[in-house]
Amino acid sequence: MATQQGNGKRLTIREVARALGVSTATVSRAIHGRGRISPETRTRILRQLERLGYTPNLHAQSLAGKRSMAVALEYLGAVEVLADSFLVELARGVQQSLVTHRYRLLINLSGDQEYRRSVLRQWIRGRVVDGVIVVANPRIDLEWQSALTAEGIPIVWIAYDVPEPMPKRTAVVQLDIAFGWAEAFAYLYQLGHREVGFISAYPSDPALEIVQNAARQYGLTLSPIVHANGETPADGYTAAQQLLATEPLPTALLARTDLLAFGVMQALQQQGLRIPDDIALVGHDDLPMAQWMNPPLSSIRIDYAQLGHSAVELLMRLISSPDAIPAPVCVATRFIPRLSAASHPQRRR
């Protein structure tokens, strides 16, 4: 299969063309199926390329073709935290859809926020990517948003709300977390819960209001509300300790994310509280680890494949037609009941 010699020199399109007795233009046309080429020559050339083990130099392709066939995925928050969960799940969803379009995915996993932003700028200006998917969490950074759109590159935002007005070359995938929370509240209400605690990530998180509205709609009140001021399990742990000092304890506890919930869980259990016998617990994002906790953590699932798919489709439309203004797409969440929220403390007695 791999007839190509492994020394430093690699096969170029010119050599291949000469070997096949055609021009480089014809080989290029055969590869891409673009331009005027007879089907016979095309299949003939493609077969030969396979045999020779020729692979085009991607940099030369990008330079001459004026497109890089790659997109970047960027996360606004602290990636040291999210790398092993939300972002990876999303990346997998995005990449899965990108393959269909023969696009590659680039992610910068490390460094602080400022560093990652500078790298992204370098990628954009350096023509490394044709478009960007940005996860706006906890909220859209307006200043950065305008700086990014000023670069003139297609951008898809994954956010809770649609910004007004929407800039040029921009599209939005709205993650409707209200749906999943509503399901959760209906479930909790039916179990007998009326007042439930909430471990929030940040005071400024727009999700906070969304959750509160959903709770009110289903006859529940969020109280107390504690801000973890972070997104790690450790942050959840300390926030839960803080909450445990209040009296009386709520019958159920909600965490803004599973990652926070993991820490909350440990704090509760170290206090001798049994879940859900003494207090129920619900997380959000349904990370793969949620089901392996003890007890399995009830959570709200994000359809990462769907989310990635929508983002990619919007981005592809923005890339292919510069003047397109795609309508926002909405992706809903689902409540996944598990043991950690399977009963109500009072009722059980």
Next chain:
Amino acid sequence: MATQQGNGKRLTIREVARALGVSTATVSRAIHGRGRISPETRTRILRQLERLGYTPNLHAQSLAGKRSMAVALEYLGAVEVLADSFLVELARGVQQSLVTHRYRLLINLSGDQEYRRSVLRQWIRGRVVDGVIVVANPRIDLEWQSALTAEGIPIVWIAYDVPEPMPKRTAVVQLDIAFGWAEAFAYLYQLGHREVGFISAYPSDPALEIVQNAARQYGLTLSPIVHANGETPADGYTAAQQLLATEPLPTALLARTDLLAFGVMQALQQQGLRIPDDIALVGHDDLPMAQWMNPPLSSIRIDYAQLGHSAVELLMRLISSPDAIPAPVCVATRFIPRLSAASHPQRRR
């Protein structure tokens, strides 16, 4: 800061050179600090570049410079599983070290093994990467290894043992898991354990023999040994169920990886076994989640930063000097005692 206009056209080195009244060669020399250029002109130009917001086209750089300033990280196993843990931790360690060398990191997160290998081949032949770091888990695939080295690209293997003979343009970071297991066995022996069960990933895993030797050396025997034939928590779960059918139960259980241990834990607890009161449990890799389990999972820690650093240093040497034959580097693991293995069932009574 960003004076560059955001429309489609971007600043080229030619335009910048003309604006500064110098040649493109001089600008290029100023950027890289290579070649003969006076310090004064260099700083002058660099300042102006900053002001203009110029960023070189990376594809043109790679094409003309004959190097891409990027390396790939590849994992032999099923990445759908490992993405959110081992690989991400390692990626972070690698990337951290790459930054110093102004190199970028590329990872293909999705697709099955065959697809990922074909993508890697495309990256190599397409000159997208200058080198590759391969995690050989569970063992080095000899056929693929020779196919990869035949591509003539620098490769660093992260493996348990050093292959003989070592091919050209190849280096090895040896992960010494014997060290961490030895610490674990010493600890367990002192607690009174003599016969411990082992949940292996695959029968062919070379780690199996290493663990067995370490156990023997510390007066323990591995029995029973159950192969999960996989690496997910779900695989660990079923393997543990299988093991629970054997009589008598060992006093402690070791899992090849934390991911397996997570599933084992749930299986044990569903059987009503308390950890560590009824049976002790130890994992391997010390994933960030280990400490958030209930009870916190005792594990064997891999120093990912160190591992990544070593791999990067070796790779850089291979890239810069084609004939270098760097000696293998060894990175040791450490046992991290936590509650899941803090006591011995019999002694406790």
Next chain:
DNA sequence: CTCCGTTGCGTAAGCGTTTACGCAGTCTGC
């Protein structure tokens, strides 16, 4: 049979960099 539209392919001009080479001008040592 001619005219014109279409088809299949080759020629060559980019794409935006890097770098070998060459050429003044400046030092250094004797």
Next chain:
DNA sequence: GCAGACTGCGTAAACGCTTACGCAACGGAG
């Protein structure tokens, strides 16, 4: 005061690909 080395910079040829343009061959309509 001069040969030779060195310094700082510009010129222009790559790097490997895409694609606008042109040209010959062909086919159908009149």
